[in-house]
Amino acid sequence: MNNEREFRTVRGYQILDAESKALTASMEDYLEMIYRTCGEEGYARVNRLAERLNVRPSSTTKVIKKLKDLGLVNYQKYGVIKLTEKGKALGSFLLKRHEVIEEFLKILGVEETRLKDTEMIEHDVSISTLRGLYTLNRFLRESPDVMKQYEAFRIKLKDSDDFL
């Protein structure tokens, strides 16, 4: 048997991805938040981002510089942060991705940890998985009867709980 599937540590993938020039998870978080903030407030600033992301302004400055180097934002020292076209496109994808995952977790019935789970998971889903989630969301959204069956099943299982 060649049952040796290619396992990797998470960090292994991060290194792999960094080589193919994608954003890091952290940069994705910042970009997504810039996109949100520009949408809601017209522009973004270091302190505002830091506040919304629960990090220090100094950390934010560093990341903004990287995003600028990648041509995703326009920015100069002490100024406002705005997205380039490229940044808007990416930002909009990131936000959409977030929403797809969050909707899915809502369907699953995750309440308490939904935002946290979304923020953890969003960086790690491939396009393929994301499409799958999107499709499943739609399927369940558009089939209320199935959704009802599912909810009934969930409740039924709640007591006869053989896992966890």
Place this chain on the structure above:
Amino acid sequence: MNNEREFRTVRGYQILDAESKALTASMEDYLEMIYRTCGEEGYARVNRLAERLNVRPSSTTKVIKKLKDLGLVNYQKYGVIKLTEKGKALGSFLLKRHEVIEEFLKILGVEETRLKDTEMIEHDVSISTLRGLYTLNRFLRESPDVMKQYEAFRIKLKDSDDFL
């Protein structure tokens, strides 16, 4: 409106989690692989783990030491690695979690990147999400008719593709 949800970067959560003494993603990978390997081969060794995880033995040594400090494995220099009772319990949970996620991705129709996605996502799901996935897997597994509907829906959507 107090619409200020508590956003965090991934690293933000990692730091939060580290304080509550959980394993890091990396340590989980190693522990899961030790569990697999002990199951399949009776025991684990540094080189074997390094090989299966696609890392270097030197990296492995470091992590094994940490797992030992946490009371999850028995190990001494140049020896074999075995799980403590605590380690077995955790390892078994980690493997189960892996399987739940992988089954779900299979249902979603993720093929190419299924293993990779699983390995990325598994560290990031809460118990609550995991339960949800487990339940959904069972629901779909036990309702072949719904599964068929879902597959039909997926195929129908494939052409009229309004997302990605």
Place this chain on the structure above:
DNA sequence: AAACTTTATTTGTCATATCTAATAACCAGA
């Protein structure tokens, strides 16, 4: 038991992503 092979450890490096403390630039009111 000496030589050779396999296995594992040590040491030092690199990159990411955070933080704190000190400093600098900007801006508005008196």
Place this chain on the structure above:
DNA sequence: TCTGGTTATTAGATATGACAAATAAAGTTT
């Protein structure tokens, strides 16, 4: 225009998790 408050940057520190190269211990073979 000076000056105080806000905003942002810089510099230096810490932690994680990976790597390679050199070294050391253990095991095997004759």
